[in-house]
Amino acid sequence: EPEVTQTPSHQVTQMGQEVILRCVPISNHLYFYWYRQILGQKVEFLVSFYNNEISEKSEIFDDQFSVERPDGSNFTLKIRSTKLEDSAMYFCAAGGAGKSSYNEQFFGPGTRLTVL
């Protein structure tokens, strides 16, 4: 069964550094998402991506964040200048496989980002 994959599984960085989190979504899905989950808190929507552009973004997704899918497979989340509060699990998700009207979203295993 196709899966969403994410790399790296764990990223440690210094405050102010740039990080790029990578995801390979399920190939026949049309919508791609990033969510994050701070330890002990709920899963929060960051951004959705459809047809090579951002469809919707949350208040969390400020100018420090960007997404792209440059080669039609990898879907990346970049944080330009990390802050301590960016420490969280970041999940990539894929959904909208065409036939489904209900847009089930399938999550990757996540990247644990630790900002020191």
Next chain:
Amino acid sequence: QKEVEQNSGPLSVPEGAIASLNCTYSDRGSQSFFWYRQYSGKSPELIMFIYSNGDKEDGRFTAQLNKASQYVSLLIRDSQPSDSATYLCAVLTGTASKLTFGTGTRLQVTL
């Protein structure tokens, strides 16, 4: 602010019993509702979705939806220790189909 509310638990049930997990949501325009299971340190795993009022069954799992009451529930029959996890209720909102999650209910199935 569109909210999804769940009792954080823990909900403790003996092995073999029925576990009942509940969720309420605030956005009346919500169309689709999802239950995810999340083991500690892992990603959410989709269990079921429901979009019509009534019940939907899949194996040991039954999702129930009451749009008038803005209420979704998940029943787990014959609960097993491996069902011990946090169960996340999620509601599909917005034109881009983003999921709004509840905080999750931690389920403990005891031997």
